Structure formats: C-alpha cells, structure tokens
Amino acid sequence: xxxxxxxxxxxxxxxxxxxxxxxxxxxxxxxLVSWAEEGCGDAIFKLCQxxxxxxxxxxxxxxxxxxxxxxxxxxxxxxxxxxxxxxYVHVKHxxxxxxxxxxxxxxxRANSKERMTEHQSALEDLVAEARAFLxxxxxxxxxxxxxxxxxxxxxxxxxxxxxxx
Numbered sequence: 001x002x003x004x005x006x007x008x009x010x011x012x013x014x015x016x017x018x019x020x021x022x023x024x025x026x027x028x029x030x031x032l033v034s035w036a037e038e039g040c041g042d043a044i045f046k047l048c049q050x051x052x053x054x055x056x057x058x059x060x061x062x063x064x065x066x067x068x069x070x071x072x073x074x075x076x077x078x079x080x081x082x083x084x085x086x087x088y089v090h091v092k093h094x095x096x097x098x099x100x101x102x103x104x105x106x107x108x109r110a111n112s113k114e115r116m117t118e119h120q121s122a123l124e125d126l127v128a129e130a131r132a133f134l135x136x137x138x139x140x141x142x143x144x145x146x147x148x149x150x151x152x153x154x155x156x157x158x159x160x161x162x163x164x165x
Contacts (some may be wrong), residue, residue: 002099005118007047008027008032008047008123009047011031011033011035012027012028012031012032013025013027013028014026014027014031014037018047023137025155028124028134029130029131029134030130030134032126032127032130033127033130033131033134036123036127044120044123044124044127045120047123048116048119048120048123049116051116051119052112052113052115052116055112055115055116056109056112059108059112060105062105062108063101063102063105065103066101067101070098070101072155082103101113124131
C-alpha cells in the first residue's frame with residue numbers, strides 16, 4: 001500500500017523545502033509514533049475503523065439508491081398491461097437485478113473490510129519503521145551534560161538525606 005493512500009491526519013506531516021523551492025510533505029516519525037501511542041495505543045485501529053465506516057456508508061447509500069431505482073423501474077413497468085407475459089419478464093428481471101445489486105454490495109463490503117485490514121497492517125509497519133528510525137537516530141547527551149546531570153542528582157540526594165535526618 002502506498003503511503004499516499006494511508007489517509008493519515010494532516011498534523012503528522014512536516015513540510016520541507018527542497019533546494020529548488022518546492023515544498024514537500026513528509027511524515028514526521030516522532031509525530032507518527034506519538035500519535036500511534038495516543039490513548040490506549042489504538043489510534044491506528046480508530047483511524048482504520050473510521051475510514052471503513054465511511055466506505056460502508058457510501059456502499060450502503062449506493063445499494064439503497066440502486067434498489068430504489070430498480071423499484072421505480074418495476075413500478076413503471078407494472079403499470080403497463082402486457083398480455084404476452086411481459087409483466088412476468090419485468091418481475092423476474094427486477095428480482096434478478098436486485099440480487100445482483102445485493103451481491104455486488106456484499107462484494108464491495110468484503111473488499112472494503114480487506115482494505116481496512118491492509119491499511120491497518122501498513123500503518124503498523126510504518127509506525128514500526130518510524131520507531132526504528134527514531135531509535136537509530138536518537139541523540140544522546142554529551143559527556144559534559146552527563147556531568148551536570150550527575151552533579152544535580154548528587155545535590156538532590158544530599159538534600160533529601162539532610163531533610164530526612
């Protein structure tokens with residue numbers, strides 16, 4: 001799955017300007033990892049579920065609209081009196097076409113569910129890559145800073161000892 005298809009929140013992107021003054025949007029690894037760990041760590045699932053529900057709503061609307069069109073066509077054809085069995089042909093066509101619409105909607109729902117699963121695993125892979133990138137490029141404090149930290153820690157320990165004794 002391409003990163004452009006992941007439908008990530010816009011606040012996860014960082015804009016960079018290249019030498020030719022073109023602005024690119026890149027995913028900020030630190031923002032991505034912190035977003036993924038939001039709440040109980042289910043931000044990825046919530047995003048994928050929201051995308052899935054939007055797709056389901058559009059599939060349901062398409063199915064409802066298509067069935068309504070078929071019913072309208074059937075009602076119009078039902079008003080025509082045809083002694084040669086044309087009415088039966090229209091009824092059979094209506095039921096066959098309606099079954100086709102329902103079958104196609106179910107197929108679209110199944111494909112949408114599969115895409116949601118792919119989307120979720122692609123996002124989890126991307127977050128894992130971002131974590132690996134951050135850990136590989138983690139900046140460690142210099143030794144001078146470590147000495148200052150140790151001195152402050154020592155002062156705190158001495159102050160706590162003095163307070164409790």
